[in-house]
Amino acid sequence: MPDVTVPDDVAAFLDRFDVVYYEGDATELVSEALDKVAGVEAALDVLEVPDPFILMLGDSKTDLKVMQWAEANDTGISAAPEHASPGVLDHVSDTDGLMFAPGDATDPLKTVYALNRLAALDD
Numbered sequence: 779m780p781d782v783t784v785p786d787d788v789a790a791f792l793d794r795f796d797v798v799y800y801e802g803d804a805t806e807l808v809s810e811a812l813d814k815v816a817g818v819e820a821a822l823d824v825l826e827v828p829d830p831f832i833l834m835l836g837d838s839k840t841d842l843k844v845m846q847w848a849e850a851n852d853t854g855i856s857a858a859p860e861h862a863s864p865g866v867l868d869h870v871s872d873t874d875g876l877m878f879a880p881g882d883a884t885d886p887l888k889t890v891y892a893l894n895r896l897a898a899l900d901d
Contacts, residue, residue, distance in 0.1 A: 814840050815847045830854070833890045835883055837862035845869050857886035 784792075822830045832854035834845045841858075842865050848854035849869075857876035858866045870877060876886040 814844045818844055818847070833857065833886060835859075835886060837866055839863060839865060842866045842869055845873075849873055855890070857883070859883075 818832065830853050832848055834841065834848050834854055834856045835858070836842070836845065836856070837859050842863070845856035845866070846869065848856060855874040855876065856870050857874065857878060858870040859878055859880045859882075860867075861880050862870070867877075876889060878885045
């Protein structure tokens, strides 16, 4: 590998990003300044959802942050495909247990629909 000197301003810029590699699956480029939790919170604010309850489906470390936020704030439940990263699988199995086959999110969607119908019976 050639010896390359990276200017300090370029190095500082690049240090603001994390690259997450999932073997045989995908690569994520993530910025500490932009995160999914902030995006979800902003979307709920813009939509003026007073008492949000979300179904968080995901398979990556950035999805896990939203799942953890939803759990910590009692704001929803999480689901993951069977091929999700180990941390996501651990979180989902320890909390809501909604796992699904890759490409088949209908199971958790049906479960949440049924839960919503049951909750409506209390109203």
